[in-house]
Amino acid sequence: MPLxxxxxxxxxxxxxxxxxxxxTGTLIREGIPSVVNPHDLTAVEMALKLKDxxxxxxxxxxxxxxxxxxxxEHVIGMGVDRGILASDRAFAGADTLATxxxxxxxxxxxxxxxxxxxxxxxxxxxxxxxxxQVASWLRLPYVYYAVDIEYNEQDRSIIVRRMLENAxxxxxxxxxxxxxxxxxxxxxxxxxxxxxxxxxxxxxxxxWTSKDLDIDINCAGLRGSPTVVSAIDxxxxxxxxxxxxxxxxxxxAAKWLIDQLIQEGLLEL
Amino acid sequence: MKHIEKRFDAIVVGAGPAGATAxxxxxxxGYKTLxxxxxRTPGSKSMFGxxxxxxxxxxxxxxxxxxxxxxxxxxxxxxxxxxxxxATTIEYTSNKTTSxxxxxxxxxxxxxxxxxxxxAILLTEIRVDRLYKEDGRYRGVVVEDEVVKSDVVIxxxxxxxxxxxxxxxxxxxxxDHVALGVKEVIKLExxxxxxxxxxxxxxxxxxxxMGDVTDGIPGGAFIYTNRDSVSLGIVVxxxxxxxxxxxxxxxxxxxxxxxxxxxxxFKDGRIMEYSTHLIPEDPSxxxxxxxxxxxxxxxxxxxxxLLNQGYTYRGVDFAAYSGYIAAKAYEKAHGNGGASEENLKxxxxxxxxxxxxxxxxKFSSVSRLMKKERLFSTYPQLINLLASxxxxxxxxxxxxxxxxxxxxxxxxxxxxxxxxxxxxxxxx
Ligand SMILES: Cc1cc2nc3c(=O)[nH]c(=O)nc-3n(C[C@H](O)[C@H](O)[C@H](O)COP(=O)(O)OP(=O)(O)OC[C@H]3O[C@@H](n4cnc5c(N)ncnc54)[C@H](O)[C@@H]3O)c2cc1C
Ligand SMILES: Cc1cc2nc3c(=O)[nH]c(=O)nc-3n(C[C@H](O)[C@H](O)[C@H](O)COP(=O)(O)OP(=O)(O)OC[C@H]3O[C@@H](n4cnc5c(N)ncnc54)[C@H](O)[C@@H]3O)c2cc1C
Numbered sequence: 001m002p003l004x005x006x007x008x009x010x011x012x013x014x015x016x017x018x019x020x021x022x023x024t025g026t027l028i029r030e031g032i033p034s035v036v037n038p039h040d041l042t043a044v045e046m047a048l049k050l051k052d053x054x055x056x057x058x059x060x061x062x063x064x065x066x067x068x069x070x071x072x073e074h075v076i077g078m079g080v081d082r083g084i085l086a087s088d089r090a091f092a093g094a095d096t097l098a099t100x101x102x103x104x105x106x107x108x109x110x111x112x113x114x115x116x117x118x119x120x121x122x123x124x125x126x127x128x129x130x131x132x133q134v135a136s137w138l139r140l141p142y143v144y145y146a147v148d149i150e151y152n153e154q155d156r157s158i159i160v161r162r163m164l165e166n167a168x169x170x171x172x173x174x175x176x177x178x179x180x181x182x183x184x185x186x187x188x189x190x191x192x193x194x195x196x197x198x199x200x201x202x203x204x205x206x207x208w209t210s211k212d213l214d215i216d217i218n219c220a221g222l223r224g225s226p227t228v229v230s231a232i233d234x235x236x237x238x239x240x241x242x243x244x245x246x247x248x249x250x251x252x253a254a255k256w257l258i259d260q261l262i263q264e265g266l267l268e269l
Numbered sequence: 270m271k272h273i274e275k276r277f278d279a280i281v282v283g284a285g286p287a288g289a290t291a292x293x294x295x296x297x298x299g300y301k302t303l304x305x306x307x308x309r310t311p312g313s314k315s316m317f318g319x320x321x322x323x324x325x326x327x328x329x330x331x332x333x334x335x336x337x338x339x340x341x342x343x344x345x346x347x348x349x350x351x352x353x354x355x356a357t358t359i360e361y362t363s364n365k366t367t368s369x370x371x372x373x374x375x376x377x378x379x380x381x382x383x384x385x386x387x388x389a390i391l392l393t394e395i396r397v398d399r400l401y402k403e404d405g406r407y408r409g410v411v412v413e414d415e416v417v418k419s420d421v422v423i424x425x426x427x428x429x430x431x432x433x434x435x436x437x438x439x440x441x442x443x444x445d446h447v448a449l450g451v452k453e454v455i456k457l458e459x460x461x462x463x464x465x466x467x468x469x470x471x472x473x474x475x476x477x478x479m480g481d482v483t484d485g486i487p488g489g490a491f492i493y494t495n496r497d498s499v500s501l502g503i504v505v506x507x508x509x510x511x512x513x514x515x516x517x518x519x520x521x522x523x524x525x526x527x528x529x530x531x532x533x534x535f536k537d538g539r540i541m542e543y544s545t546h547l548i549p550e551d552p553s554x555x556x557x558x559x560x561x562x563x564x565x566x567x568x569x570x571x572x573x574x575l576l577n578q579g580y581t582y583r584g585v586d587f588a589a590y591s592g593y594i595a596a597k598a599y600e601k602a603h604g605n606g607g608a609s610e611e612n613l614k615x616x617x618x619x620x621x622x623x624x625x626x627x628x629x630x631k632f633s634s635v636s637r638l639m640k641k642e643r644l645f646s647t648y649p650q651l652i653n654l655l656a657s658x659x660x661x662x663x664x665x666x667x668x669x670x671x672x673x674x675x676x677x678x679x680x681x682x683x684x685x686x687x688x689x690x691x692x693x694x695x696x697x
Contacts, residue, residue, distance in 0.1 A: 033310070077394070193305075193412040194273050196392045201275065 002056035003151060005047045006107055006116045008134070009040040009060050009075060011068035012124040036071040039119035041078075041188035043181045046149065047117050048079045048189065054151045057081045059110060063091055069205060076199035077191030083199075084110070088209040093222030096125075100133030102220050105213045107138060114175040115149075115158065116140070120183040128180070135178040142178045143171055147185045190235050270416055277303045277419040279599060280410055281592075282432065284311035286373075287569025288425030289380035290329060291592030296387035296639045298600055303417065304381060304389050305410065307396035312377025315427070316452060316546035317584060319493030320475050321376065322368045325624070329593045330383060334412055338375040338498040341473030341590070342366045345466070348580055351480035352653035354529045370473045370493045370500075372454075373585065380589070385396030399435050400424070400565065406609075421564055421608035423595055425588075428547050428555070428570040433528040434515075438567075439557050444508035446577045448488060448550040451522045452502030455538035459497050465534050466494055477580050480649025486510055487645050490525050493532075498541060499534070501526060506550060506639060519543065549575050552629060552635040560620065561613035566595045574620075576628050579635050579697045586675045587625050594619045634696045643689060647681050 016036045040191050047058045060075045063086040072083030086106050094102070107116060116138075118131035122162045128144070135142035147168075148161040155174070163182050173179075198204060210217055218224060245256050261267035281292045292304040308314040320343055326333050341608040344366050349358040385391050401416050409418035426432055428447065433439045459470065466474045476492040481489065488505035503521050510518065512644035522543075526535050548570075549555045555573035560566060568574070569588035576583040598616035604614045620626050638644060658672035667675070677686070 074394070103616050189396055190413070192391065193415050193417055194271070196395060197273065197275060197303075197390070197417075200390050200392065 001153060001156070003050055003054050004056055004112050004114045005050060005058045006110060006113050007040070007044050007047045007058060007060050007075070007080070008103060008116070008118045008130065009044065009062050009071060010119070010122050010124075010253060011035075011062055011064040011071045012037045012122055034067060034071070036074055037119055037122045037124075039121060039123070039181075039183040041075070042183060042186050043117045043119040044075045044078055044080060045186040045188045046146075047115075049186070050115070051079070054153070056114075059084065059113075061086065061103065061106050061110075063087070063099055063106070066091075066207070069207075072205050073196065073199040076204055077196040079192070079195055081204070083205040085205065085207045086209075086213070087207055089221075090217055091212045091221045093225060094220065095225035095227035096127050096129035096133060097226065098136060098220050098222075098224035098227045100130050101224060102213070102215065103130065104134050104137035105215045107134070107211055109208070114156070116176070116178040118178065118180040120145070120180055124181075128248040131180040133176055138176075138178070138256060140176055140178050141173050142180075143173060144180045145182045146179045146217065147182050149179060172201050210262060212233075270411070270414055272416045272418065275417075277301045277417070279303070279421045279423060279596075280305065280333035280417060280419040281337050281423045281425055282410060282461075283425035283427055283569075283571070284308075284381045284391065284393075285315050285377050285427055285569060285588060286380060287427075287571070287574075287592040288423065289377055289384055289592070290589040291423045291425060291568055291596050292384035292389045292391075293380060293387055294593050294596030295344055295599065296328065296384055296389035297548055298596065299388075300599070302384070302389040302544075303419065304384055304391045305395045305397055305412075306381070306391070306393045308393060310374070310378055310393055311391065312374040315373045315377055316450065316544040317373040318372050318450065318452070318491045318502065318504075318582060320473075320581070321371060321585045323586075324367060325590045329589060330380075336379075338371055338379050338436035339369040340372070340528055341370045341468070341471055341494055343368045343370060343473040343475045345468065345472065347474065347476040349476070349478045349480075350649035350652050351478050351482050351528075351530065352650040353481060355653045356478070356480075357649075357652045357655060357656050368475070368672060370432060370475075370495050372374075372495065376585065397426075397432060400665070404657065406425075407562060421566065423592070423599075424546045424565060424567045424571050425569045426571050428549055430571050432569065433557065433571060438562070439555070442547070442555075444511055445506070446551050447507050447547045447548065447556050448504045449507045449510055449518065449545060450502055450504045450548050451518050451545045452500055452524050452543070453526065453540050454495070454498050454500050454542040455526075455535050456498045456541045457535075457538045459469050461537065462494050462497070462499060468494065475581075478631075479645060482528065483645070484514070484521065484524075485646050486513055487639050487642065489645075492531075498520065499538065501531075501535065504548060507547070518545065549573055550577065550639060553633050553636075559617060561590065561598075561610065561616045563610040563613075564608050566598065566613060566616050568592045568595045574625055574629065576632055577635050578632055579638060583628070586629055589621060590623065594623060594625075610676075632696075638693060638696050641689070641692075643681065643685070644693070648689075651676050651680060 011034050058080045060080045060083045121128040143160045145162045146160045147163045150159040157174045175245045245253050278300035279295050280303045281288045292302050295302040306326045346361045349356040397410045399411045401411050407422045466584045478490040483505050486505045486509045490503045493500045552573040552575050560572050568591040574591045600613035601615050602608050654676035655672050656668045
């Protein structure tokens with residue numbers, strides 16, 4: 001039996017340009033172009049590799065504002081079959097609990113699935129909660145830090161290799177299950193023009209609001225979020241000297257640099 | 270090679286002002302149009318100085334001035350000749366204006382969105398690898414191992430014309446036919462910008478500097494005020510720059526920003542963006558022999574359609590207008606039975622009759638001025654020396670003629686000055 005895979009992708013501000021509001025301590029997300037969380041592209045790549053190898057379908061899901069349609073189009077361009085965007089004002093302001101709740105409701109509504117794949121973590125919040133929480137809501141087994149998945153059709157299980165600091169663990173897990181893929185494990189493939197055309201011209205993306213889902217509205221969005229950020233402390237700035245050697249002679253430059261390092265007590269000769 | 274089933278009337282390669290406008294007009298006339306852009310968003314790979322002339326764009330886009338991303342209306346124009354730490358400046362201020370500042374990324378994005386609103390399909394992050402030919406006619410594009418087909422292809426790939434080179438339609442760019450632009454965008458609060466440059470809200474400044482701003486390399490520097498940032502950059506002849514600079518090119522903008530005359534404007538700003546881009550210096554030499562082939566039209570920078578007026582560029586309005594004309598030409602060709610070479614000839618004809626080609630012909634010798642060293646070193650020096658004689662008064666004061674003679678002594682002969690003046694006034 002081919003695999004029915006669901007991948008979670010998050011639409012995140014491109015954090016290379018994110019600023020923090022010094023007064024409120026919150027992220028300024030406004031006006032910053034968003035991208036698909038890069039580690040989720042790794043997850044998508046894993047899903048597509050499994051599809052290539054074993055056949056099946058890949059559905060991408062995201063809870064995000066409507067602009068995330070562009071992110072779903074992107075992963076469909078890579079080869080994902082269809083996308084579902086959970087988007088509703090009632091979902092705004094969610095902490096990880098409320099996010100994972102809505103995502104698990106989306107997955108329940110999709111109904112048929114064997115494997116749920118998530119990214120390692122996001123670049124804008126990096127809690128790495130969502131995979132574990134979705135697994136909890138759905139009462140499924142969960143493996144984190146996966147680098148490799150093999151599928152065994154006979155007994156509908158997967159063999160997952162999981163990376164630890166200095167070892168690999170191998171698990172056999174019966175499906176359905178949730179797996180998060182370790183970041184940088186795979187290079188995401190490029191989009192294909194035929195797939196992108198499909199994303200634009202065929203109805204492969206659906207938008208679901210709270211009305212489409214069987215949810216308790218008090219568990220979603222701000223209302224469903226018990227976590228409160230009570231304070232943000234900035235990492236103190238380390239004072240740095242800024243010295244520039246202006247001549248062009250590399251020999252002199254090297255000598256100068258070594259002298260500086262000795263002076264700073266960083267180097268002994 | 271996989272052939273994609275869906276077929277288009279037109280495929281436009283590149284969503285800069287030329288391509289986006291061609292796609293907009295084609296879609297508006299009801300043609301099935303596909304607009305392909307290799308950047309993440311339309312315009313994300315584009316860069317320009319900062320000012321756009323609006324008149325031609327108003328012919329193309331309805332309510333352009335109300336809807337387009339216009340930052341400030343240029344109401345103050347400055348041209349400075351710089352020598353050492355002094356500058357002599359002409360400033361023209363008027364409440365009338367025909368141009369505005371913007372980010373090219375925003376403008377291209379806006380234009381591409383107009384195309385999408387008219388029904389064009391825009392795909393980003395798609396790099397066309399080559400044009401697709403069937404029986405000797407252009408009939409689509411190749412992206413990796415896939416072919417998308419169309420009745421006509423519009424090449425709007427900009428100045429770095431890899432596709433056209435591959436087809437043997439143009440030659441590889443020579444460093445002596447292009448200039449290099451290097452630019453920083455510096456973030457400043459709108460009020461700060463207004464105060465620094467003496468502007469009201471929505472009023473913009475265009476400031477061109479020549480002389481000691483490019484390390485003596487032929488070229489110039491520019492400053493444009495955007496809504497809440499200032500664009501600052503230089504344009505130098507690429508060949509000369511390569512011969513004369515042995516450091517990284519960004520040093521030139523860095524030095525410009527820290528120039529004693531300019532430092533005060535930017536010291537509180539934050540650098541938001543750094544970019545470089547090529548620009549046709551001598552458009553006439555970059556223009557392909559013809560701009561239409563069987564199933565293919567070439568528009569914008571790819572066609573060398575950029576006007577260098579010496580003190581200003583007209584790239585965006587020319588590019589957009591050529592895209593617009595190409596779309597109109599396709600409509601005519603379509604009516605005559607298809608996009609054959611014979612039928613697309615009308616594109617070149619319409620272009621020749623428009624202001625685009627007329628202006629390009631009129632200003633065709635400006636680029637030769639760029640090769641005149643004196644204009645970039647001797648004259649800025651001369652004028653500033655003259656000004657300093659007249660203005661820096663201690664005991665004795667100078668009369669104009671006296672100051673002038675002293676300033677040019679040993680630098681340049683009177684005959685040369687007269688000849689150069691004549692030449693500049695004819696070519697510019
Ligand atoms: C205390 C707190 C308060 C917050 N308040 C707000 C707020 O007011 N407004 C706001 O916008 N955000 C807020 N957030 C952020 C938001 O809750 C999280 O970004 C979100 O729940 C996902 O968590 P994460 O980014 O850490 O994902 P991780 O758990 O690090 O992500 C792991 C993987 O889960 C999947 N995933 C994560 N999020 C999604 C998603 N939305 N759709 C599909 N798949 C997903 C991806 O595959 C991802 O790689 C808050 C977070 C916290 C901790
Ligand atoms: C330093 C500098 C300053 C300038 N200042 C001004 C100014 O102040 N005012 C003005 O009017 N003009 C100015 N110009 C000129 C102006 O920017 C150009 O003339 C104008 O952008 C040309 O538009 P275009 O659409 O032809 O090309 P571009 O704007 O270059 O767009 C080409 C597009 O095609 C895409 N592309 C290329 N190859 C492919 C491919 N194979 N597949 C898919 N997509 C592809 C590119 O990513 C790009 O988006 C300046 C230029 C420079 C470099």
